[in-house]
Amino acid sequence: MDRLRFQSFASGSSGNCYYIGNASCGILIDAGIGVRTIRRNLRALGLDFQHIWGVFVTHDHADHIRAVGSLGEIHHVPVYTTRKIHEGINNSYCVTEKLNGSRRFIEKNETIEIAGFNITAFQVSHDATDSVGYTVEYQGKRFTFATDQGYVCEEASQHLRSAHYMVFEANYDESMLSTGPYPADLKRRIRSNTGHLSNNQTGEFLAENYQDHLEAVFLCHLSKENNHPDVAFTTVKSYLEKKNIRVGKDLKLIILERFAPTELYVFE
Numbered sequence: 084m085d086r087l088r089f090q091s092f093a094s095g096s097s098g099n100c101y102y103i104g105n106a107s108c109g110i111l112i113d114a115g116i117g118v119r120t121i122r123r124n125l126r127a128l129g130l131d132f133q134h135i136w137g138v139f140v141t142h143d144h145a146d147h148i149r150a151v152g153s154l155g156e157i158h159h160v161p162v163y164t165t166r167k168i169h170e171g172i173n174n175s176y177c178v179t180e181k182l183n184g185s186r187r188f189i190e191k192n193e194t195i196e197i198a199g200f201n202i203t204a205f206q207v208s209h210d211a212t213d214s215v216g217y218t219v220e221y222q223g224k225r226f227t228f229a230t231d232q233g234y235v236c237e238e239a240s241q242h243l244r245s246a247h248y249m250v251f252e253a254n255y256d257e258s259m260l261s262t263g264p265y266p267a268d269l270k271r272r273i274r275s276n277t278g279h280l281s282n283n284q285t286g287e288f289l290a291e292n293y294q295d296h297l298e299a300v301f302l303c304h305l306s307k308e309n310n311h312p313d314v315a316f317t318t319v320k321s322y323l324e325k326k327n328i329r330v331g332k333d334l335k336l337i338i339l340e341r342f343a344p345t346e347l348y349v350f351e
Contacts, residue, residue: 087221087350089248092116092124094230094303095341098146101250102128103219103226108198111138111160112217112228112250114150118158121150124344132158136197137187139204140164141230142211143171152178155185163187163195164215165204171212191215191238207232207239210277218242224350226250230303233276235288244292248350250339251289253302253319254279255309263309279304282315286322293328298350299335312338 085105092100098116102125103109109130114121125131138154140162141147151172155162162185164172169188173181189195194203201220208214209231216229216239227246229239231254243249260270260281273279280288289300302315316338320330330336339345 087224087226088128089226089301089348089350090124090128091250091301091303091339091345092121093342093344094250094339095305095307096146097307097341098149099230099304100150101228104134104200105221108134108136110136110197110200110202110219111154113141113147113230114138114154115144115146115148116150118150118153121154127344128347132160135160136200137161137163139189139202139217140168140172141207141216141228142209142214143168143175144211144231145175145177147230148172148175149177152180152182155182156180159185161185161187163189163202165190165213167213168211168215203242205238205242206236208234208236208277210272210275216242218246224248232280233278234280234284240288240292243288244294247296248299248301249297250301250303251285252280252304253282253285253310253315254304255281255306256311256314256318257281257283259311259314260306260309265308273309279306282310282318283322285315286319289319290322290326290328293323293326293334297334299337299348301337301339303339305338305341307341 101112154160204215
């Protein structure tokens, strides 16, 4: 059987979209960038929309759903998420093509099997209509996506601890947020338990919950104004190395770019 493949098309407050699958088919996690950009990135992989079994949406903020209406209703790609998130999508200002025939439902703690891929939704803490992460299991390997969360709840923690690979948020540097231009109420929202994870929170969680089977961590959703790739990498790495977890040897630590696709990762 073909090996598991992953590519990030974009990661950040301007748009999020990830491909996970094999050489011939797969799914998207979120679709917060333009349809033409998604199609261009898929074609670079030798794929197109007919090779996508579905878009699995984490929550209904614009940077995660901007293209789901077009993908679902024009290009006939099924859109999977919870009933509450579907309500939020169809009430969103940024979705001009309202979802109808393309709607599919997956609720928290439910697993859907598609062509050998098992996709499970789980609870995360974020200030959207509803919010979930996803674990994708294929050939005994588990890839967990936990993109926007104010803290790591127990359900999310269980999925992350079982993962061989993960996309995990490192949104902001605490000192950059404190001294940055955001108004005080927005800073409080970001720091809250329904906001985002800081580099320190991410590093501490990974260091405290590291498992020997974890092979790669992809740090996602870095803030343009309140973070920097080098700062995120160095901060998270320092927490891991305090626990004698060697970055580059015990696990790979990779920063996902905001606008550009990453290389294609093919896992053993």
